[in-house]
Amino acid sequence: MRPRPFRVIRVSRDARDVATMTLEPFDGHAADAFAPGQFNMLYAFGVGEVPISISGNPHESDRLVHTIRRVGLVTKALCGVQRGEAVGVRGPFGRGWPAPREMEHRDVVVVSGGIGLAPLRPVLYELLANRRQYGRVSLLYGTRTPEDILYRKELERWRGRFDVDVEVTVDRGDAGWRGHVGVVTTLIHRVPFDPATAIAMVCGPAVMMRFAATELIQTGLEAERIYISMERNMHCGIGLCGHCQYGPWFICKDGPVMRYDQIQARLDRREV
Amino acid sequence: MKTIETFLSEHPFFQGLDPAYIDLLAGCAANVRFDAGGHIFREGDESKAFYAIRQGKVAVEIFVPGSGPIVIQTLEAGEVLGWSWLVPPHRKQFDARALEVTVALKFDAACLRTKCEEDPKLGYELLKRFTQILGQRLQATRLQLLDVYNVSR
Numbered sequence: 001m002r003p004r005p006f007r008v009i010r011v012s013r014d015a016r017d018v019a020t021m022t023l024e025p026f027d028g029h030a031a032d033a034f035a036p037g038q039f040n041m042l043y044a045f046g047v048g049e050v051p052i053s054i055s056g057n058p059h060e061s062d063r064l065v066h067t068i069r070r071v072g073l074v075t076k077a078l079c080g081v082q083r084g085e086a087v088g089v090r091g092p093f094g095r096g097w098p099a100p101r102e103m104e105h106r107d108v109v110v111v112s113g114g115i116g117l118a119p120l121r122p123v124l125y126e127l128l129a130n131r132r133q134y135g136r137v138s139l140l141y142g143t144r145t146p147e148d149i150l151y152r153k154e155l156e157r158w159r160g161r162f163d164v165d166v167e168v169t170v171d172r173g174d175a176g177w178r179g180h181v182g183v184v185t186t187l188i189h190r191v192p193f194d195p196a197t198a199i200a201m202v203c204g205p206a207v208m209m210r211f212a213a214t215e216l217i218q219t220g221l222e223a224e225r226i227y228i229s230m231e232r233n234m235h236c237g238i239g240l241c242g243h244c245q246y247g248p249w250f251i252c253k254d255g256p257v258m259r260y261d262q263i264q265a266r267l268d269r270r271e272v
Numbered sequence: 273m274k275t276i277e278t279f280l281s282e283h284p285f286f287q288g289l290d291p292a293y294i295d296l297l298a299g300c301a302a303n304v305r306f307d308a309g310g311h312i313f314r315e316g317d318e319s320k321a322f323y324a325i326r327q328g329k330v331a332v333e334i335f336v337p338g339s340g341p342i343v344i345q346t347l348e349a350g351e352v353l354g355w356s357w358l359v360p361p362h363r364k365q366f367d368a369r370a371l372e373v374t375v376a377l378k379f380d381a382a383c384l385r386t387k388c389e390e391d392p393k394l395g396y397e398l399l400k401r402f403t404q405i406l407g408q409r410l411q412a413t414r415l416q417l418l419d420v421y422n423v424s425r
Contacts, residue, residue, distance in 0.1 A: 180348075
Protein backbone atom coordinates (compact mmCIF):
# COMPACT_ATOMS: atom_id res chain seq x y z
CA MET A 1 0.00 0.00 0.00
CA ARG A 2 1.62 3.21 -1.17
CA PRO A 3 1.24 6.56 0.58
CA ARG A 4 -1.19 8.97 -1.05
CA PRO A 5 0.23 12.48 -1.38
CA PHE A 6 -1.54 15.21 0.55
CA ARG A 7 -0.87 18.94 0.55
CA VAL A 8 -0.39 20.75 3.83
CA ILE A 9 -2.90 23.60 3.81
CA ARG A 10 -2.49 24.77 7.40
CA VAL A 11 -0.08 24.32 10.26
CA SER A 12 -0.65 25.60 13.78
CA ARG A 13 1.65 25.35 16.77
CA ASP A 14 -0.47 24.18 19.67
CA ALA A 15 2.25 23.92 22.28
CA ARG A 16 6.04 24.05 22.53
CA ASP A 17 6.53 20.68 20.85
CA VAL A 18 3.15 20.08 19.23
CA ALA A 19 1.88 21.03 15.78
CA THR A 20 -1.47 20.44 14.13
CA MET A 21 -1.54 20.10 10.35
CA THR A 22 -4.49 20.16 8.04
CA LEU A 23 -4.09 18.18 4.82
CA GLU A 24 -6.01 17.89 1.58
CA PRO A 25 -5.43 15.35 -1.18
CA PHE A 26 -3.38 16.51 -4.17
CA ASP A 27 -5.69 14.59 -6.52
CA GLY A 28 -8.75 16.67 -5.59
CA HIS A 29 -10.78 13.66 -4.42
CA ALA A 30 -12.09 13.37 -0.88
CA ALA A 31 -9.93 11.95 1.86
CA ASP A 32 -10.93 8.46 2.99
CA ALA A 33 -13.66 8.49 5.63
CA PHE A 34 -12.45 7.61 9.10
CA ALA A 35 -13.92 6.61 12.42
CA PRO A 36 -12.90 8.59 15.54
CA GLY A 37 -9.92 6.88 17.13
CA GLN A 38 -8.41 5.56 13.90
CA PHE A 39 -4.93 6.54 12.77
CA ASN A 40 -3.02 7.18 9.58
CA MET A 41 0.57 6.38 8.72
CA LEU A 42 2.08 9.76 7.88
CA TYR A 43 5.13 9.77 5.66
CA ALA A 44 7.65 12.58 5.81
CA PHE A 45 9.23 12.11 2.39
CA GLY A 46 12.82 10.98 2.63
CA VAL A 47 12.68 10.62 6.39
CA GLY A 48 10.18 7.97 7.39
CA GLU A 49 6.69 7.01 8.40
CA VAL A 50 4.90 7.16 11.75
CA PRO A 51 1.40 6.31 13.02
CA ILE A 52 -0.54 9.41 14.01
CA SER A 53 -4.14 9.50 15.25
CA ILE A 54 -6.63 11.51 13.26
CA SER A 55 -7.73 14.51 15.29
CA GLY A 56 -10.08 16.26 12.89
CA ASN A 57 -13.82 16.29 12.39
CA PRO A 58 -15.13 12.99 10.99
CA HIS A 59 -17.89 14.91 9.22
CA GLU A 60 -15.39 16.89 7.10
CA SER A 61 -14.38 14.55 4.32
CA ASP A 62 -12.39 17.05 2.28
CA ARG A 63 -9.49 17.25 4.72
CA LEU A 64 -7.47 15.42 7.33
CA VAL A 65 -6.24 16.88 10.57
CA HIS A 66 -3.35 15.44 12.56
CA THR A 67 -1.79 16.67 15.78
CA ILE A 68 1.81 15.64 16.14
CA ARG A 69 4.20 15.83 19.05
CA ARG A 70 7.89 16.14 18.28
CA VAL A 71 9.57 13.12 19.84
CA GLY A 72 11.84 11.65 17.15
CA LEU A 73 13.27 12.21 13.70
CA VAL A 74 10.09 11.64 11.70
CA THR A 75 7.82 13.63 14.01
CA LYS A 76 10.41 16.40 14.04
CA ALA A 77 10.28 16.48 10.23
CA LEU A 78 6.47 16.43 10.25
CA CYS A 79 6.28 19.22 12.81
CA GLY A 80 8.55 21.27 10.58
CA VAL A 81 6.54 21.02 7.35
CA GLN A 82 5.31 24.25 5.86
CA ARG A 83 2.09 25.18 4.12
CA GLY A 84 2.07 23.89 0.53
CA GLU A 85 4.48 21.04 1.17
CA ALA A 86 3.58 17.39 0.67
CA VAL A 87 3.06 14.60 3.17
CA GLY A 88 2.30 10.95 2.34
CA VAL A 89 -0.73 9.32 3.96
CA ARG A 90 -1.67 5.66 4.31
CA GLY A 91 -4.84 4.75 6.13
CA PRO A 92 -7.09 5.10 7.98
CA PHE A 93 -6.23 2.06 10.06
CA GLY A 94 -7.40 0.30 13.18
CA ARG A 95 -10.44 0.16 15.38
CA GLY A 96 -11.71 3.40 16.81
CA TRP A 97 -13.81 4.48 19.76
CA PRO A 98 -17.32 3.03 20.26
CA ALA A 99 -19.68 3.86 17.41
CA PRO A 100 -22.25 6.62 18.03
CA ARG A 101 -25.08 4.09 18.33
CA GLU A 102 -23.26 2.40 21.25
CA MET A 103 -23.14 5.72 23.12
CA GLU A 104 -26.74 6.79 22.40
CA HIS A 105 -28.71 7.88 25.48
CA ARG A 106 -25.74 7.16 27.74
CA ASP A 107 -23.57 9.50 29.75
CA VAL A 108 -20.14 9.78 28.14
CA VAL A 109 -16.98 10.55 30.10
CA VAL A 110 -13.90 11.47 28.08
CA VAL A 111 -10.64 11.41 30.05
CA SER A 112 -7.56 12.65 28.27
CA GLY A 113 -4.00 13.45 29.20
CA GLY A 114 -1.43 15.47 27.25
CA ILE A 115 -1.41 14.70 23.52
CA GLY A 116 -4.07 12.06 24.30
CA LEU A 117 -6.71 14.70 23.67
CA ALA A 118 -5.94 14.53 19.92
CA PRO A 119 -7.40 11.04 19.23
CA LEU A 120 -10.44 11.94 21.32
CA ARG A 121 -11.24 15.20 19.59
CA PRO A 122 -13.13 13.48 16.72
CA VAL A 123 -15.38 11.80 19.31
CA LEU A 124 -16.12 15.19 20.85
CA TYR A 125 -17.01 16.61 17.45
CA GLU A 126 -19.46 13.74 17.00
CA LEU A 127 -20.94 14.05 20.50
CA LEU A 128 -21.42 17.80 20.19
CA ALA A 129 -22.74 17.68 16.63
CA ASN A 130 -25.52 15.30 17.68
CA ARG A 131 -25.73 16.38 21.29
CA ARG A 132 -29.34 15.35 21.89
CA GLN A 133 -28.60 11.71 21.16
CA TYR A 134 -26.42 11.37 24.23
CA GLY A 135 -26.77 11.72 27.98
CA ARG A 136 -24.42 13.93 29.99
CA VAL A 137 -21.11 14.58 28.27
CA SER A 138 -17.96 15.33 30.25
CA LEU A 139 -14.49 16.09 29.01
CA LEU A 140 -11.69 15.85 31.56
CA TYR A 141 -8.32 16.99 30.32
CA GLY A 142 -5.05 16.99 32.18
CA THR A 143 -1.72 18.26 31.03
CA ARG A 144 1.65 19.27 32.39
CA THR A 145 1.46 23.06 32.49
CA PRO A 146 -0.93 25.73 31.16
CA GLU A 147 1.43 26.20 28.19
CA ASP A 148 0.88 22.59 27.14
CA ILE A 149 -2.89 22.86 26.76
CA LEU A 150 -3.99 21.71 23.31
CA TYR A 151 -6.85 23.22 21.30
CA ARG A 152 -7.20 26.01 23.86
CA LYS A 153 -9.74 28.07 21.90
CA GLU A 154 -11.89 25.04 21.21
CA LEU A 155 -11.81 24.02 24.87
CA GLU A 156 -12.86 27.51 25.87
CA ARG A 157 -15.72 27.39 23.37
CA TRP A 158 -16.91 23.99 24.58
CA ARG A 159 -16.62 25.15 28.16
CA GLY A 160 -19.01 27.98 27.35
CA ARG A 161 -21.71 25.53 26.33
CA PHE A 162 -24.37 24.55 28.84
CA ASP A 163 -24.63 20.96 27.66
CA VAL A 164 -21.11 19.71 28.27
CA ASP A 165 -18.87 19.65 31.35
CA VAL A 166 -15.31 20.59 30.48
CA GLU A 167 -12.72 20.37 33.24
CA VAL A 168 -9.07 21.13 32.61
CA THR A 169 -6.30 20.55 35.10
CA VAL A 170 -2.54 20.97 35.05
CA ASP A 171 0.12 19.18 37.05
CA ARG A 172 1.92 22.47 37.61
CA GLY A 173 0.19 25.81 37.55
CA ASP A 174 1.83 29.18 37.04
CA ALA A 175 1.07 32.59 38.47
CA GLY A 176 -1.62 33.31 35.88
CA TRP A 177 -3.40 29.97 36.10
CA ARG A 178 -6.78 30.06 37.81
CA GLY A 179 -7.96 26.56 36.96
CA HIS A 180 -7.51 23.18 38.61
CA VAL A 181 -4.11 21.93 39.73
CA GLY A 182 -3.68 18.20 40.21
CA VAL A 183 -3.74 15.05 38.13
CA VAL A 184 -6.62 14.40 35.75
CA THR A 185 -7.87 11.42 37.76
CA THR A 186 -8.89 13.78 40.58
CA LEU A 187 -11.47 15.33 38.25
CA ILE A 188 -13.38 12.09 37.73
CA HIS A 189 -15.51 12.42 40.86
CA ARG A 190 -16.26 16.07 40.07
CA VAL A 191 -18.45 15.40 37.06
CA PRO A 192 -21.89 13.83 37.09
CA PHE A 193 -22.47 10.54 35.26
CA ASP A 194 -24.45 7.40 35.83
CA PRO A 195 -21.88 4.66 36.44
CA ALA A 196 -24.50 1.99 35.76
CA THR A 197 -24.74 2.87 32.06
CA ALA A 198 -22.05 5.43 31.21
CA ILE A 199 -19.26 4.88 28.71
CA ALA A 200 -15.75 6.18 29.38
CA MET A 201 -13.01 6.77 26.84
CA VAL A 202 -9.48 7.30 28.08
CA CYS A 203 -6.37 8.33 26.20
CA GLY A 204 -2.99 9.47 27.48
CA PRO A 205 0.24 8.08 28.85
CA ALA A 206 -0.08 4.41 29.91
CA VAL A 207 0.30 5.12 33.63
CA MET A 208 -2.33 7.84 33.50
CA MET A 209 -4.76 5.54 31.68
CA ARG A 210 -4.27 2.82 34.30
CA PHE A 211 -4.92 5.23 37.16
CA ALA A 212 -7.91 6.74 35.35
CA ALA A 213 -9.44 3.33 34.68
CA THR A 214 -8.97 2.35 38.33
CA GLU A 215 -10.67 5.55 39.45
CA LEU A 216 -13.55 5.05 37.00
CA ILE A 217 -14.06 1.49 38.22
CA GLN A 218 -14.17 2.80 41.79
CA THR A 219 -17.13 4.96 40.84
CA GLY A 220 -19.00 1.80 39.85
CA LEU A 221 -18.35 1.88 36.12
CA GLU A 222 -17.69 -1.60 34.75
CA ALA A 223 -14.41 -2.25 32.98
CA GLU A 224 -16.26 -3.40 29.85
CA ARG A 225 -17.58 0.15 29.38
CA ILE A 226 -14.14 1.73 29.63
CA TYR A 227 -12.17 2.11 26.40
CA ILE A 228 -8.52 3.04 26.15
CA SER A 229 -6.30 3.82 23.19
CA MET A 230 -3.08 1.85 23.05
CA GLU A 231 0.12 3.24 21.66
CA ARG A 232 2.52 0.78 20.09
CA ASN A 233 5.06 0.73 17.29
CA MET A 234 2.62 0.41 14.39
CA HIS A 235 4.29 -0.12 11.05
CA CYS A 236 2.34 -1.88 8.29
CA GLY A 237 -1.08 -0.86 9.65
CA ILE A 238 -2.78 -4.10 8.63
CA GLY A 239 -1.52 -6.68 11.10
CA LEU A 240 1.08 -8.33 8.88
CA CYS A 241 4.49 -7.16 10.02
CA GLY A 242 4.07 -7.93 13.72
CA HIS A 243 5.74 -4.76 14.98
CA CYS A 244 2.79 -3.85 17.18
CA GLN A 245 1.94 -7.32 18.46
CA TYR A 246 0.60 -7.19 21.99
CA GLY A 247 -0.20 -10.66 23.26
CA PRO A 248 -2.80 -12.12 20.88
CA TRP A 249 -3.49 -8.74 19.23
CA PHE A 250 -1.98 -6.50 16.64
CA ILE A 251 -2.63 -3.01 17.90
CA CYS A 252 -2.74 -1.57 14.36
CA LYS A 253 -5.61 -3.84 13.40
CA ASP A 254 -7.31 -4.94 16.66
CA GLY A 255 -6.70 -1.55 18.31
CA PRO A 256 -5.59 1.10 18.94
CA VAL A 257 -8.84 1.46 20.89
CA MET A 258 -9.48 -1.53 23.12
CA ARG A 259 -11.93 -2.40 25.86
CA TYR A 260 -10.30 -2.17 29.25
CA ASP A 261 -11.68 -5.49 30.55
CA GLN A 262 -10.06 -7.30 27.63
CA ILE A 263 -6.66 -5.78 28.08
CA GLN A 264 -6.47 -5.03 31.81
CA ALA A 265 -4.64 -8.20 32.87
CA ARG A 266 -2.01 -7.74 30.20
CA LEU A 267 -1.51 -4.05 31.03
CA ASP A 268 -0.50 -5.01 34.55
CA ARG A 269 2.00 -7.61 33.31
CA ARG A 270 5.53 -6.26 33.46
CA GLU A 271 6.98 -8.46 30.72
CA VAL A 272 4.61 -7.30 27.96
CA MET B 273 -32.91 28.27 55.98
CA LYS B 274 -30.52 25.32 56.02
CA THR B 275 -28.91 24.30 59.27
CA ILE B 276 -25.32 23.20 59.75
CA GLU B 277 -26.64 19.65 60.24
CA THR B 278 -28.23 19.81 56.77
CA PHE B 279 -25.03 21.11 55.15
CA LEU B 280 -23.10 18.39 56.91
CA SER B 281 -25.36 15.56 55.82
CA GLU B 282 -25.27 16.88 52.22
CA HIS B 283 -21.47 17.08 52.08
CA PRO B 284 -19.90 14.02 50.38
CA PHE B 285 -17.25 13.66 53.09
CA PHE B 286 -19.90 12.95 55.72
CA GLN B 287 -22.12 10.79 53.53
CA GLY B 288 -23.48 7.74 55.34
CA LEU B 289 -22.41 8.98 58.76
CA ASP B 290 -24.72 8.11 61.66
CA PRO B 291 -27.17 11.05 62.13
CA ALA B 292 -26.25 11.14 65.84
CA TYR B 293 -22.64 11.83 64.82
CA ILE B 294 -23.78 14.51 62.38
CA ASP B 295 -25.42 16.32 65.30
CA LEU B 296 -22.29 15.82 67.38
CA LEU B 297 -20.02 17.20 64.65
CA ALA B 298 -22.34 20.12 64.00
CA GLY B 299 -21.60 21.23 67.55
CA CYS B 300 -17.98 21.83 66.53
CA ALA B 301 -18.78 23.49 63.18
CA ALA B 302 -19.41 27.02 61.98
CA ASN B 303 -20.09 28.57 58.58
CA VAL B 304 -17.20 30.61 57.21
CA ARG B 305 -16.59 32.63 54.07
CA PHE B 306 -13.31 33.66 52.46
CA ASP B 307 -12.82 36.36 49.86
CA ALA B 308 -10.90 35.56 46.68
CA GLY B 309 -7.20 35.79 47.34
CA GLY B 310 -7.54 35.52 51.11
CA HIS B 311 -5.41 33.07 53.06
CA ILE B 312 -7.26 30.40 55.02
CA PHE B 313 -4.11 29.26 56.81
CA ARG B 314 -0.37 29.27 56.35
CA GLU B 315 2.32 26.64 56.59
CA GLY B 316 3.50 26.23 60.18
CA ASP B 317 0.29 27.59 61.72
CA GLU B 318 -1.18 25.62 64.55
CA SER B 319 -3.83 23.34 63.07
CA LYS B 320 -6.88 24.64 64.83
CA ALA B 321 -9.45 23.59 62.25
CA PHE B 322 -10.33 21.68 59.13
CA TYR B 323 -12.78 22.78 56.46
CA ALA B 324 -15.51 21.07 54.45
CA ILE B 325 -15.79 23.19 51.30
CA ARG B 326 -19.34 24.02 50.25
CA GLN B 327 -18.66 26.49 47.44
CA GLY B 328 -15.65 28.04 45.74
CA LYS B 329 -12.11 26.93 45.07
CA VAL B 330 -9.05 26.72 47.30
CA ALA B 331 -5.40 26.44 46.29
CA VAL B 332 -3.05 24.41 48.44
CA GLU B 333 0.32 26.07 48.03
CA ILE B 334 3.91 25.78 49.08
CA PHE B 335 6.04 28.88 49.26
CA VAL B 336 9.37 28.55 47.48
CA PRO B 337 11.82 31.34 48.30
CA GLY B 338 12.77 33.10 45.10
CA SER B 339 9.85 31.61 43.15
CA GLY B 340 6.90 32.56 45.31
CA PRO B 341 3.89 30.36 45.99
CA ILE B 342 3.48 27.23 43.90
CA VAL B 343 0.03 25.68 43.69
CA ILE B 344 0.25 21.93 44.23
CA GLN B 345 -3.44 21.17 44.33
CA THR B 346 -6.82 22.81 44.06
CA LEU B 347 -9.86 21.79 46.09
CA GLU B 348 -13.51 22.52 45.42
CA ALA B 349 -17.03 22.04 46.74
CA GLY B 350 -17.50 18.59 48.20
CA GLU B 351 -13.88 18.23 49.30
CA VAL B 352 -12.16 18.73 52.62
CA LEU B 353 -9.21 20.93 53.40
CA GLY B 354 -6.79 20.11 56.20
CA TRP B 355 -5.92 16.89 57.96
CA SER B 356 -3.13 17.96 60.30
CA TRP B 357 -5.62 18.73 63.09
CA LEU B 358 -5.92 14.98 63.57
CA VAL B 359 -2.35 13.99 64.42
CA PRO B 360 0.47 15.67 66.35
CA PRO B 361 2.21 18.05 66.01
CA HIS B 362 -1.01 19.69 64.75
CA ARG B 363 0.80 22.07 62.41
CA LYS B 364 -0.28 23.10 58.91
CA GLN B 365 1.97 21.62 56.24
CA PHE B 366 1.02 24.00 53.40
CA ASP B 367 -0.57 27.37 52.74
CA ALA B 368 -4.24 27.42 51.73
CA ARG B 369 -5.67 30.35 49.79
CA ALA B 370 -9.14 30.96 48.40
CA LEU B 371 -8.95 31.37 44.62
CA GLU B 372 -12.52 32.59 44.48
CA VAL B 373 -15.13 33.42 47.08
CA THR B 374 -15.25 30.26 49.15
CA VAL B 375 -17.86 29.11 51.63
CA ALA B 376 -17.04 26.27 54.00
CA LEU B 377 -17.88 24.59 57.25
CA LYS B 378 -15.06 25.15 59.70
CA PHE B 379 -14.56 22.48 62.35
CA ASP B 380 -12.87 23.39 65.59
CA ALA B 381 -10.00 20.93 66.05
CA ALA B 382 -9.86 20.96 69.85
CA CYS B 383 -13.61 20.38 70.07
CA LEU B 384 -13.43 17.53 67.55
CA ARG B 385 -10.43 15.89 69.17
CA THR B 386 -12.21 15.91 72.53
CA LYS B 387 -15.27 14.28 71.01
CA CYS B 388 -13.12 11.69 69.25
CA GLU B 389 -11.31 10.84 72.49
CA GLU B 390 -14.63 10.48 74.29
CA ASP B 391 -16.17 8.35 71.57
CA PRO B 392 -13.50 6.18 69.87
CA LYS B 393 -16.09 4.91 67.36
CA LEU B 394 -16.54 8.46 66.07
CA GLY B 395 -12.76 8.92 66.11
CA TYR B 396 -12.23 5.74 64.11
CA GLU B 397 -14.96 6.71 61.64
CA LEU B 398 -13.33 10.09 61.00
CA LEU B 399 -9.87 8.51 60.85
CA LYS B 400 -11.06 6.09 58.14
CA ARG B 401 -12.50 8.93 56.09
CA PHE B 402 -9.39 11.08 56.40
CA THR B 403 -7.11 8.12 55.68
CA GLN B 404 -8.99 7.45 52.46
CA ILE B 405 -8.49 11.05 51.39
CA LEU B 406 -4.83 10.99 52.37
CA GLY B 407 -4.40 7.79 50.31
CA GLN B 408 -6.06 9.38 47.27
CA ARG B 409 -3.91 12.50 47.59
CA LEU B 410 -0.74 10.47 48.04
CA GLN B 411 -1.57 8.50 44.90
CA ALA B 412 -2.30 11.69 42.97
CA THR B 413 0.98 13.21 44.16
CA ARG B 414 2.91 10.12 43.04
CA LEU B 415 1.30 10.38 39.63
CA GLN B 416 2.22 14.07 39.51
CA LEU B 417 5.81 13.20 40.44
CA LEU B 418 5.99 10.72 37.57
CA ASP B 419 5.64 13.69 35.22
CA VAL B 420 3.98 11.39 32.70
CA TYR B 421 3.39 14.08 30.07
CA ASN B 422 7.05 14.96 29.80
CA VAL B 423 8.36 12.98 26.83
CA SER B 424 11.73 14.68 26.73
CA ARG B 425 12.92 13.14 30.01
